[in-house]
Amino acid sequence: MLPNFLIIGSSKCGTTALYYYLKQHPEISFPKLKEPKYFSSIDQNFPHKGVGDISVDRYAIKSLDQYKKLFQQINNKRVGEASPDTIYFHEKTADHILSALGDIPIIIMLRNPVKRAFSAYMYLKRDSREQLSFKNGLIAEEARLADNWDFIWGYKKCGLYYEQVKTFIDKFSKVKIILQEDLKQKPSKILKELHEFLDIEKNFKTDFSIKHNESGIPNNIVSKFLLSRNNYFSTVIREVMKVVIPRKILEKVASKSISKISISEDDYNSLKSYFKDDICKLEKLIQKDLSSWK
Numbered sequence: 001m002l003p004n005f006l007i008i009g010s011s012k013c014g015t016t017a018l019y020y021y022l023k024q025h026p027e028i029s030f031p032k033l034k035e036p037k038y039f040s041s042i043d044q045n046f047p048h049k050g051v052g053d054i055s056v057d058r059y060a061i062k063s064l065d066q067y068k069k070l071f072q073q074i075n076n077k078r079v080g081e082a083s084p085d086t087i088y089f090h091e092k093t094a095d096h097i098l099s100a101l102g103d104i105p106i107i108i109m110l111r112n113p114v115k116r117a118f119s120a121y122m123y124l125k126r127d128s129r130e131q132l133s134f135k136n137g138l139i140a141e142e143a144r145l146a147d148n149w150d151f152i153w154g155y156k157k158c159g160l161y162y163e164q165v166k167t168f169i170d171k172f173s174k175v176k177i178i179l180q181e182d183l184k185q186k187p188s189k190i191l192k193e194l195h196e197f198l199d200i201e202k203n204f205k206t207d208f209s210i211k212h213n214e215s216g217i218p219n220n221i222v223s224k225f226l227l228s229r230n231n232y233f234s235t236v237i238r239e240v241m242k243v244v245i246p247r248k249i250l251e252k253v254a255s256k257s258i259s260k261i262s263i264s265e266d267d268y269n270s271l272k273s274y275f276k277d278d279i280c281k282l283e284k285l286i287q288k289d290l291s292s293w294k
Contacts, residue, residue: 002071005080005105005198006097008168009087011151011158012119013111014180019082021191024207027200029076035083036061036070039093039100040151050149052129057150064100078198084109088151088158090167098171105198106172111180112293113159113279114271118263120155134267156274162281169285177286 007015007022022028038061047057061067071079086093087108097104111119121137124130130137137155144153151158169175176197183190187208195202276294283290 001075001079002068002101003079003081003104004101005078005107006086006101007080007082007084007107007109008093009084009108010110010116010161010164011084011088012116012123013084013109014178014183015082015084015109018107018109018178018183018194020210021187021206021208022080022194025078025195025200025204027077028198029074029079030081031070031074033059033061033070034081035059035085036067036081037083037085038062038064038067039096040083040085040089042096043089043092045148048150049147050129050144050153051131052124052127053150056152067100078200085151087164087168088154090164094167094171103173105174105176106168107176107178107194107197108165108168109178109180109183110161110165110282113161113275114263114268114293116159117155117271118267120152120158122261124152134263138267138271156271159275160278162278162285165282166285177288179288181292 007018009015016034019030019034023030037059041060041062044060046060046062047054061070070081086097117138118134121130121134132140134155137153141153141155141157145151145157165175165177174197176194178190178194187206191204191206192202195204272294279290279293
């Protein structure tokens, strides 16, 4: 059976954590491929040209037949998938989803766009893809995207949520907006709300003990090699490890293998000013207090 709900983004806003939390519920099923990226792939020009983009491109599902095959053996009350670039390409993806799946429930994860931008940068640094400083990465963004680098390099553009969210609110009858900050601070409450939104058993107890897909700088040579997406051999080794080692162990090891760095005050304030107008419009649209983002 095809999906009857979607998690559509945004990138580096907690979609991976949410995917693994929802996946625990017995009435929810996902395919083995977490991010099929089918609805965004329809109109993209492959391959992307960014550093390490090709290692991500190869997982993208590029035909409806391939997409349907992902779900052939799945049958549950709720079937979903979580492709965080779907919302980025909102001008096309919303209509593609309506055409293929109909007016299904949509879940959108959002996060302070300044923190989201820096987290995306740290994610690319972790995977040995980003070679520039954050400030220079911001300067290079427009040229990179114009040269067909993958959407993840849009540190600023990905965080302009208003138009992205509005498209889906205008076109779908059931849209649930979750703030990453709320998921971190009160996960049980948020999961209960989502269970109700999806019309499944709302009192299911979710395990929140594992951290998922953290960003940071590798703190030793081994972790830098294994986390790199700019190296064919490390990519192969990482895929083998995913098969033979339980995810819970991999996530704990990965978490201890990276170091956190902070965004500079100048960069933070500059981006805060850049996003201010968009945040104000978004706040009115979704009727949520976003004062902590401003």
